[in-house]
Amino acid sequence: MTLWHKRAAVLSVFLSLAALSQTQQPSSPDKPPKTLLKSATRMVVVDVVAMDGKGASVPDLKSDDFTLLEDGRPQQISVFSFQHPVELPAGQAAVHLPANVFTNIPSIKPTSLNVILLDALNGEFTSRAYAREQLIKFLEEGHSPEPIAVYALENHLKLLHDFTTDDKEAVSAIRSYKPQVLNHLDSLDIMASPFTQKGQVQTGPRAIETTLVALNSLAQALAGYPGRKNLIWLSEAFPMELFPDLFPSPRSLAVMRAAVASDSPGPFDTIHGPAQAGMVQNSQSPNSLWANSDYAAQVRKVANALMHAQVAVYPIDAAGVGKLSRVSNLATMRDIAERTGGKTFAGQNDLQVSIRGSIDDGSTYYTLAYYPDNKNWSGQLRAIDIKTTRPGISLRYRRGYYALDPSLSDKEGDSRKLVEEFSHSLALDVPSATAVLFQAVLTSPADNNNKVVVNFAIDPHTLSFTEDGGVHQASLSCAAVVFTEKGSLLKETMSTMNSPIAAADFQKLMETTFPCRTTVELKPGKYWMRLGVMDRSSRLIGTTTASVTVPVP
Numbered sequence: 001m002t003l004w005h006k007r008a009a010v011l012s013v014f015l016s017l018a019a020l021s022q023t024q025q026p027s028s029p030d031k032p033p034k035t036l037l038k039s040a041t042r043m044v045v046v047d048v049v050a051m052d053g054k055g056a057s058v059p060d061l062k063s064d065d066f067t068l069l070e071d072g073r074p075q076q077i078s079v080f081s082f083q084h085p086v087e088l089p090a091g092q093a094a095v096h097l098p099a100n101v102f103t104n105i106p107s108i109k110p111t112s113l114n115v116i117l118l119d120a121l122n123g124e125f126t127s128r129a130y131a132r133e134q135l136i137k138f139l140e141e142g143h144s145p146e147p148i149a150v151y152a153l154e155n156h157l158k159l160l161h162d163f164t165t166d167d168k169e170a171v172s173a174i175r176s177y178k179p180q181v182l183n184h185l186d187s188l189d190i191m192a193s194p195f196t197q198k199g200q201v202q203t204g205p206r207a208i209e210t211t212l213v214a215l216n217s218l219a220q221a222l223a224g225y226p227g228r229k230n231l232i233w234l235s236e237a238f239p240m241e242l243f244p245d246l247f248p249s250p251r252s253l254a255v256m257r258a259a260v261a262s263d264s265p266g267p268f269d270t271i272h273g274p275a276q277a278g279m280v281q282n283s284q285s286p287n288s289l290w291a292n293s294d295y296a297a298q299v300r301k302v303a304n305a306l307m308h309a310q311v312a313v314y315p316i317d318a319a320g321v322g323k324l325s326r327v328s329n330l331a332t333m334r335d336i337a338e339r340t341g342g343k344t345f346a347g348q349n350d351l352q353v354s355i356r357g358s359i360d361d362g363s364t365y366y367t368l369a370y371y372p373d374n375k376n377w378s379g380q381l382r383a384i385d386i387k388t389t390r391p392g393i394s395l396r397y398r399r400g401y402y403a404l405d406p407s408l409s410d411k412e413g414d415s416r417k418l419v420e421e422f423s424h425s426l427a428l429d430v431p432s433a434t435a436v437l438f439q440a441v442l443t444s445p446a447d448n449n450n451k452v453v454v455n456f457a458i459d460p461h462t463l464s465f466t467e468d469g470g471v472h473q474a475s476l477s478c479a480a481v482v483f484t485e486k487g488s489l490l491k492e493t494m495s496t497m498n499s500p501i502a503a504a505d506f507q508k509l510m511e512t513t514f515p516c517r518t519t520v521e522l523k524p525g526k527y528w529m530r531l532g533v534m535d536r537s538s539r540l541i542g543t544t545t546a547s548v549t550v551p552v553p
Contacts, residue, residue: 009102016350016398031156038145043078044333045071047228047310047341048366048386049396057364059084059391066452069385070372079369083112083227085146103223103439104318104432105459112228112363113147115218120179121207123236123318128179131234131318134351136174139167141352146363151431155180159221159431180224181246202459203469208272212298217430219305220541224434224462229311230342230362232355236319238333301404307401308435308540313337314358317346341398377405379396418477418536422478425541426481426492433532436462436476436542440531450550454480456533457513464537470503475536478516482548483528491528493520498537524552 014111046068050058094118097103116135119130135150147163150170162171222229306313315333329345338345343361345354368386383400425433437459442452456478467470495518501509516533527550533545 013034018229021367040263042459043369043371044101044384044401045079045310045396046368046384046386047312048368049182049361049364050366050388051148051394053318057391059364059395061366061390063389065388065390066366066368067387067389068368068370069381069387070370070374072534073373075370075373076371077368081367083364083365083367085112088398100437100442102544102546104434104542105439106225106434108147109226110147112230112365113149113163113222113225113364114232114359115222117218117231117235118150118152118160118174118355119175119231119233119235119237119318121210122153122238122506127236127320130320131316131351132174132177135234136357138172138336138352139171139174140508142167146359150174151218152179152347153211153214155210156427156429157217157307157431158398158429207299208376212302212423215302217425217433218306218391219302219309219311220425220432220433220435222434223305223309223438223540224542227310228362228365229309230314232313232316232358234316234318236317238336240316275402278460300404304402304404308444311340312362312398312400313340314340314342315344315346316351316354316358318351320349320351338396339399341396343396372403374403377403379404387390389466418534418539420477421539422477422532422534422541424545426479426532428483428487428528428530428545430543432545433541433543435534435540436535438533438542440544440546442546442548448524450528451519452480452548452550453519454531456477456516456531458516458533458542460510460512460514462542463514463535464536464540465501465506472501472503472506473498474501474514476514476516477534477536478518479532479534480518480520481530481532482520482522483530485528487528493518522550524549524550526531
């Protein structure tokens, strides 16, 4: 069974389960619930990199040195801290759990994490191969004491190695990696050097869709780790902007207008790839273009997911210096960096320097957090602007977020999308997600007639609740997907809950865990099991992998 057949099978069964599970207590249609915690009291976290005129980090700023505005209105800074690299203790002890207990709670808590994404989907094969070799050389020389994880973007997001400070382990994983995507070149004989003639790289609709799904999965995987995550994206083609509703920078506007005037591909053509029916091409108004884009809603979701996970994007142009201009691709990568608080590295062949610069840049920063004065969660983009009273200092930070209302996500007709997201995250080869944290205890099959009972203990602080008349409610699904020892899909089960909680019990709940249970019957044998929880309001997901053995009676 192919990977796509496995996922299709999971989705088809989940859709049936979802239809059966829609028997819970709905909210009164004429009295919408009041959102609590992650909605009405939602806190927005912004990481800020401060540099002096020489490009060095500024370590002595105070909260009073900053002014934070949302849509031009000053906001009160509720949380302020300064983060800088701290070497983790050598041989940091791993958390050992009982054999029947599994969790997705991160065991490491550094000030910042570095995630390297090798793009095997967008761009030419020569650039991918060169970026891979440059990354290996960088790691072989020793990068930093901070943890680093390596992912690959191909037909889906693939984890090559989880966070580690052991560079040799990471190098071994990268060397053994064989991309499973079609190449753009006709022959492998021309991959010897990246310094060949290079022009614009067009990205098609399928690559855009795959990239968006992968970025959302990556955000879900990183959300449970505290602090800033620096996404070092090694690619030749960056297929989309993450905050298209923001008015483009003067650089982007100039590039776009020049492209329109010369009838050559511009940055917004690169976003959409080949022209499609009903889509605007070469529009002089980026907002009107995105309003007609099939990807606009997906991009908003991905942008917010990256913001929630505190991810700053550091695009590194894997093409190096070529003979032809690639101005539209470079403009897009600059926009991605500027709007997420990262930094662009392009126009040089020594990618090791770029990787080092990305890690150093994102390791020292300030964290500012605030509760927005505007409680109207209309889904519109809200622009963030941060200033400092200290002269001669430049600031980089994410430029906005979408004010999405979690309580409006789980509507009738939206269940299919929720199930699609959940089923995708539960595939055996998808990295574990940490946006919803939990522990799962599996009961012994020998004590339950070969029925494995999965008891989830969920961290309630990672869930969204609604409140109506003093009664709080969370809407969530917990699931178990079973695979054979060789990785073939076997069966799945899912439970959906809409549990009302009295006000008197709510605070007690927040001090313990939120329960959910599902059961699956298995024959004797060894299995892999993917365990997951989805918050149906916020669409946040938590997943992990468990090994299960059902003994012969």
